[in-house]
Amino acid sequence: EADIYQTPRYLVIGTGKKITLECSQTMGHDKMYWYQQDPGMELHLIHYSYGVNSTEKGDLSSESTVSRIRTEHFPLTLESARPSHTSQYLCASSWASDGYTFGSGTRLTVV
Amino acid sequence: GENVEQHPSTLSVQEGDSAVIKCTYSDSASNYFPWYKQELGKRPQLIIDIRSNVGEKKDQRIAVTLNKTAKHFSLHITETQPEDSAVYFCAASGGSNYKLTFGKGTLLTVNP
Numbered sequence: 001e002a003d004i005y006q007t008p009r010y011l012v013i014g015t016g017k018k019i020t021l022e023c024s025q026t027m028g029h030d031k032m033y034w035y036q037q038d039p040g041m042e043l044h045l046i047h048y049s050y051g052v053n054s055t056e057k058g059d060l061s062s063e064s065t066v067s068r069i070r071t072e073h074f075p076l077t078l079e080s081a082r083p084s085h086t087s088q089y090l091c092a093s094s095w096a097s098d099g100y101t102f103g104s105g106t107r108l109t110v111v
Numbered sequence: 112g113e114n115v116e117q118h119p120s121t122l123s124v125q126e127g128d129s130a131v132i133k134c135t136y137s138d139s140a141s142n143y144f145p146w147y148k149q150e151l152g153k154r155p156q157l158i159i160d161i162r163s164n165v166g167e168k169k170d171q172r173i174a175v176t177l178n179k180t181a182k183h184f185s186l187h188i189t190e191t192q193p194e195d196s197a198v199y200f201c202a203a204s205g206g207s208n209y210k211l212t213f214g215k216g217t218l219l220t221v222n223p
Contacts, residue, residue, distance in 0.1 A: 031209055040198050043155070043213045050209065058210075059112075090154065097209055099145040102154040 002027045006091050006103035013081055013110055021076045021106045023091035032074040033100065035090040036060060043090070049074060081110045113138040115203050117214025125222050130191055132217045134201035135183040141205035144177060144184045149216075150197045159186070163205070191221045 004025040013019055025032065034047045045058030049068040063085075064078050078085055088107050092100040114137040124130050136144075145160035161168045161175045161184065168175050177184040188195055198218050202211040
């Protein structure tokens with residue numbers, strides 16, 4: 001089924017560790033996005049990409065980085081996790097000017 | 112850049128009543144206005160959207176209206192049911208800016 005997939009669903013990791021959150025979509029969408037969201041709260045855009053080899057920082061300052069080497073894949077990397085990074089991370093994709101499809105999210109806890 | 116204001120932040124209604132959530136936007140170039148519903152622990156899901164060449168759109172119990180002159184748009188839910196309880200987000204985008212700017216969300220509670 002065409003959808004957007006995020007792994008892992010839940011992650012508990014120690015301070016200082018490097019982590020990569022995976023996001024893949026099978027809908028052929030050209031645009032992809034990463035949002036940070038505390039439960040039931042605002043959606044904060046941290047990174048976006050309008051196509052392969054194109055990435056931009058979003059509105060919320062973030063210590064994470066992203067890459068877009070393939071159309072369907074948009075991983076997010078934290079080089080050194082900190083407790084302040086504890087949050088839910090939502091990946092989304094869209095085609096042209098259409099609405100987003102969101103993934104199910106990764107709930108990250110840094111201890 | 113675009114700024115989207117959403118009101119109210121919380122809304123409690125009795126089952127069967129109507130609910131209205133309002134949003135304003137700042138960028139007159141914006142031309143696409145979707146609404147998302149996020150149930151507890153779930154991902155946001157697109158429930159209805161409207162483009163600037165249309166003033167109103169309806170889908171069963173939900174409808175969205177757009178006033179381009181006043182730069183505001185609203186979500187209307189009629190005959191509310193407990194399963195309508197969720198956080199609702201409005202958003203706007205347009206011109207060469209494909210990314211959506213979201214409102215801060217409205218927690219809707221429908222009491223049985």
